[in-house]
Amino acid sequence: MIRYAFGIDIGGTTVKIGLFKSNGELVEKWEIDTRKEGNGQYILGDVAQEIENKIKEKGITKNMVIGAGIGIPGPVSSDGTVLKCVNLGWGVFNVEERLGKMINIPVKAGNDANVAALGEMWQGGGNGHKNVVMVTIGTGIGGGIIINGNIVSGANGAGGEIGHIKVVKDEVEICGCGKTGCLEQYASATGIVKECKKVINNYESDSILRRYDELTAKDIFDAAKEGDKLANKLVEDLGEKLGHVFANISCVCDPEVFVIGGGVSKAGNILVNVIKKYFIKNTFHACENTEFKLAKLGNDAGIYGGVKLILNENISR
Structure with a gap:
């Protein structure tokens, strides 16, 4: 039946x-x-x-x-x-x-x-694996942790709140969660643009990014692909924060693969490669071969x- x-x-x-x-x-x-x-x-x-x-x-x-x-x-x-x-x-x-x-x-x-x-994990980017961490990078940053094929939700259902891992100690601006210095404040689509606006006026060289009235995260990645120095610096800074957080996560739950989804993941390999670079630099040696894949199910x-x-x-x- x-x-x-x-x-x-x-x-x-x-x-x-x-x-x-x-x-x-x-x-x-x-x-x-x-x-x-x-x-x-x-x-x-x-x-x-x-x-x-x-x-x-x-x-x-x-x-x-x-x-x-x-x-x-x-x-x-x-x-x-x-x-x-x-x-x-x-x-x-x-x-x-x-x-x-x-x-x-x-x-x-x-x-x-x-x-x-x-x-x-079942039918998308993590297919074939049972230990998967998914990170969705969009307006905010969400996450999900799967160990041995099962969700790790934690005692209060808050397992996988990757966007609220603290990455900047001295931040004064408050995150939507009420705390400060969360990953989401810098590495979400909103955060990427905000970080650009902080530095663009004092940036001494010319940049494609000055041409946009309503700048988006996509614009920054597109400019980086064209070799824009400011855009490349912003992407590097983003990759360093994400790579560092992913490295810390891997030391806790040692996934086989990180699956990256959300609107920002449409940037493709430029995003994956910069995250992986800083991940390998910071993670425990046993975790260095963790795979990185883009989400498939949208x-x-x-x-x-x-x-x-x-x-x-x-x-x-």
């Missing part, structure tokens, strides 16, 4: 949903709006309705569905309790129990970055990871 599973990725704007066969084959994917009004009280009900509708549409019975795995943009404890999710307006409650009662199939929940990392990583999450749960029962 063919068995199915649902992967769900709740974002601040849309909820991505995928119907999969248990072998990982994607049958169909679609999106719905994330209704955040009323402190997000309609979100799970909307998801439940979509799942019920799809089961009916496809002529699937509930006993053919292994379950649903769901990624949440916030900390999630091992029992499925969401520990406040500010972006959705959620407080503290058990999302597995609540959604499970609505759809009457097993539900497993995790932090969205961790779940996306699980997806990349925005679908979360739904793939959701399915793998519920498949792992099913195997462990």
